[in-house]
Amino acid sequence: MSPRDQIRKGSTDFVVLSLLVKRPMYGYEISQQLGQRSGGYFEMKEGLLYPALHHMQEKGWLTTEWRKVEGRRRKYYALTKMGLEVLDQQAAEWKTFLEKLDGLLQANDVWTG
Amino acid sequence: MSPRDQIRKGSTDFVVLSLLVKRPMYGYEISQQLGQRSGGYFEMKEGLLYPALHHMQEKGWLTTEWRKVEGRRRKYYALTKMGLEVLDQQAAEWKTFLEKLDGLLQANDVWTG
DNA sequence: TTCCAAGCATAAGTAACTTAGGTATATCTA
DNA sequence: TAGATATACCTAAGTTACTTATGCTTGGAA
Numbered sequence: 001m002s003p004r005d006q007i008r009k010g011s012t013d014f015v016v017l018s019l020l021v022k023r024p025m026y027g028y029e030i031s032q033q034l035g036q037r038s039g040g041y042f043e044m045k046e047g048l049l050y051p052a053l054h055h056m057q058e059k060g061w062l063t064t065e066w067r068k069v070e071g072r073r074r075k076y077y078a079l080t081k082m083g084l085e086v087l088d089q090q091a092a093e094w095k096t097f098l099e100k101l102d103g104l105l106q107a108n109d110v111w112t113g
Numbered sequence: 114m115s116p117r118d119q120i121r122k123g124s125t126d127f128v129v130l131s132l133l134v135k136r137p138m139y140g141y142e143i144s145q146q147l148g149q150r151s152g153g154y155f156e157m158k159e160g161l162l163y164p165a166l167h168h169m170q171e172k173g174w175l176t177t178e179w180r181k182v183e184g185r186r187r188k189y190y191a192l193t194k195m196g197l198e199v200l201d202q203q204a205a206e207w208k209t210f211l212e213k214l215d216g217l218l219q220a221n222d223v224w225t226g
Numbered sequence: 227t228t229c230c231a232a233g234c235a236t237a238a239g240t241a242a243c244t245t246a247g248g249t250a251t252a253t254c255t256a
Numbered sequence: 257t258a259g260a261t262a263t264a265c266c267t268a269a270g271t272t273a274c275t276t277a278t279g280c281t282t283g284g285a286a
Contacts (some may be wrong), residue, residue, distance in 0.1 A: 160275065161274060184281085184282075
């Protein structure tokens, strides 16, 4: 189980949104948490993370707040109501996608080899 | 459960390879099968399918053969040994990815809402 | 004979990801 | 106290992948 270069394509927004359900986080923290909570598997570099955060903020899914903690400036991102709705919708879409994918693979004996 | 615009990003190669395990297929057939086997959910348009087939052929995952059936020319694609290995590897990667994703989502109560 | 389905393909535009940098401050260590 | 490392933000250039739109050919049906 080697770590991926980065997170799987197309899952970036979904994964970031899901992390922010419990509490707001700042960018650096998000990238750390992602690694820690997946046993080092997920690795989301800054070149992908920060642009993603910015575009989600522009779409109104996230709000930002600068805070100073332990002498460091951090930009905290929090889910908006719309962001939560988008997350729920994406979760539903992923679920459906995975069901369909599973059906396809089962029919072709791909999972079992 | 509305159909997606097209297949989920990043899953194109995997899905196409998995279809070809049982038997060779031609492009048009692949796109039809994909729709039928997913209850109309997966929809893979030609602008994505044909380039994908070409690049997998270039990489040696697929071989091609023109056949004439019912007066129509069809370009059949078949899995090579390498293609099968790639498929197995991608299946393993997807499995791991889904486990990690699931762990992340469970921890944040995303699946259950 | 006109239209639609079957069957192939590519080109232009956009979105997403990778790689590679750049800045600044705090803390640890030689 | 200088230098390395970790924290913390950001962007730009290049590449890959997807979307949209279009074009060509043949066969069968209305």
